[in-house]
Amino acid sequence: MRVEISEAAPQAGGRCRSFHDASIDRTIDNGNHLILSGNDGIRTYLDRFGARDRVLDLGDEFRFVDRDDGAVFTVRPNMGRLPWWLFAPSRRVPGTKGFDYLADMARLLTAPSTATIGEALPATRLRRALWEPVAVSVLNTSIDRASARAFASMLRLTLMKGGAYSRPMVARDALADALVEPATTYLAARGAAVATGRRLRALTVQQGRVTSLAFADGDVAVGAGDAVVLAVPPAVAASLLPGLDVPNEDEPILNAHFAVAPADGHAIAGVLGGRAHWVFRRPGLVSTTTSADAPRDGEDPAQALWNDARAAFPDLPVEMPPVRVVTEKRATIAQTPAMEAKRPAPRAAGLANLVLAGDWTATGLPATIEGAIVSGSRAAQEALYSAAT
Numbered sequence: 001m002r003v004e005i006s007e008a009a010p011q012a013g014g015r016c017r018s019f020h021d022a023s024i025d026r027t028i029d030n031g032n033h034l035i036l037s038g039n040d041g042i043r044t045y046l047d048r049f050g051a052r053d054r055v056l057d058l059g060d061e062f063r064f065v066d067r068d069d070g071a072v073f074t075v076r077p078n079m080g081r082l083p084w085w086l087f088a089p090s091r092r093v094p095g096t097k098g099f100d101y102l103a104d105m106a107r108l109l110t111a112p113s114t115a116t117i118g119e120a121l122p123a124t125r126l127r128r129a130l131w132e133p134v135a136v137s138v139l140n141t142s143i144d145r146a147s148a149r150a151f152a153s154m155l156r157l158t159l160m161k162g163g164a165y166s167r168p169m170v171a172r173d174a175l176a177d178a179l180v181e182p183a184t185t186y187l188a189a190r191g192a193a194v195a196t197g198r199r200l201r202a203l204t205v206q207q208g209r210v211t212s213l214a215f216a217d218g219d220v221a222v223g224a225g226d227a228v229v230l231a232v233p234p235a236v237a238a239s240l241l242p243g244l245d246v247p248n249e250d251e252p253i254l255n256a257h258f259a260v261a262p263a264d265g266h267a268i269a270g271v272l273g274g275r276a277h278w279v280f281r282r283p284g285l286v287s288t289t290t291s292a293d294a295p296r297d298g299e300d301p302a303q304a305l306w307n308d309a310r311a312a313f314p315d316l317p318v319e320m321p322p323v324r325v326v327t328e329k330r331a332t333i334a335q336t337p338a339m340e341a342k343r344p345a346p347r348a349a350g351l352a353n354l355v356l357a358g359d360w361t362a363t364g365l366p367a368t369i370e371g372a373i374v375s376g377s378r379a380a381q382e383a384l385y386s387a388a389t
């Protein structure tokens, strides 16, 4: 099919984008995006564009520092499906037992759809030191509100398949270079460039089909063999399609980007009991991520975040370097049991030639890049099908 893409923003990428920030003279991402090696959709996507080398594998372990007691430990799952690492104390969270992990995973897998992680898992050291930091960053929702089922869906595709599926991965240079530019180049080469700054204002629906799309520069007729993929955030989809029920609670993400002297290599560390949740290092940049959080009234969180970064990487200088704090107010939907129940299927609008796409639709995955890509692939299949029928 011939494809036309209209994007409201001045650039492609949506919530996964990069820009040069003059105040710190660095190219930064709107937020640090962590990928796991079990994200098959992302791997297929990168392979299609010949861009696999633009994402880096950071190794087989997760290192954590605990700001409450100064403890430093690593969690290192073994590669294979048989989880023998659970019975190797040096690979586990100190003070936990291998059986605890299996029991907690069973609790998550069997939790009712209404249960939160806080309700499904007992308040143990394992929950605080491993499940909570992973769940809050994947679901961008505090564990007392986040859906246990949604967390289980992520664990099923990663840790439960073995260490080979739960290795941390990040963009080598920047998100745009790794995940956006390869796709726009591929599309342009096939005559499907992205028209940016082109906001869809309205849809005309007649007899159960979309018949035209309204843009500022005029209307576009939707012909008999055409299909529309509506890949906009949930609130926009609801405003364009009155009556569509969508998840209507969001969560923010707080990121701080510190310009440091270029050092070799990339690294990541988790922080417990701090303001930052994760610290990412790449040449010339140290960035922190705090999920489901935003600066409180008048607060400047930069120094607290830098202190956490130094706790994770003690070789960093004492004096805080130039910083840019970025808060994405509506970073993702809140992944609570109530919002999970509202995630619509691709065909939920009930229109013969319209398919919904986006990380917030019912993908069976958390609202992440992987979910967005899986949703996009399914929407394309649906569009092909509806055009053919």
Ligand SMILES: Cc1cc2nc3c(=O)[nH]c(=O)nc-3n(C[C@H](O)[C@H](O)[C@H](O)COP(=O)(O)OP(=O)(O)OC[C@H]3O[C@@H](n4cnc5c(N)ncnc54)[C@H](O)[C@@H]3O)c2cc1C
Pocket (backbone or CB within 6 Å): 006, 007, 008, 009, 012, 013, 014, 015, 016, 030, 031, 032, 033, 034, 035, 198, 199, 200, 201, 231, 232, 233, 236, 253, 255, 328, 330, 331, 332, 357, 358, 359, 360, 367, 368, 369, 370, 372
């Ligand atoms: C700070 C931050 C950190 C994150 N961290 C991670 C992470 O570590 N790992 C991970 O996997 N995911 C992470 N995510 C989530 C990830 O970015 C999203 O899941 C993914 O980008 C969603 O893609 P999408 O295509 O579904 O939606 P979007 O990226 O929101 O795309 C929707 C597009 O629709 C456009 N649009 C809106 N209205 C209109 C209109 N009327 N007409 C035309 N276009 C319109 C928007 O401009 C936008 O480009 C993070 C998100 C943020 C914000």
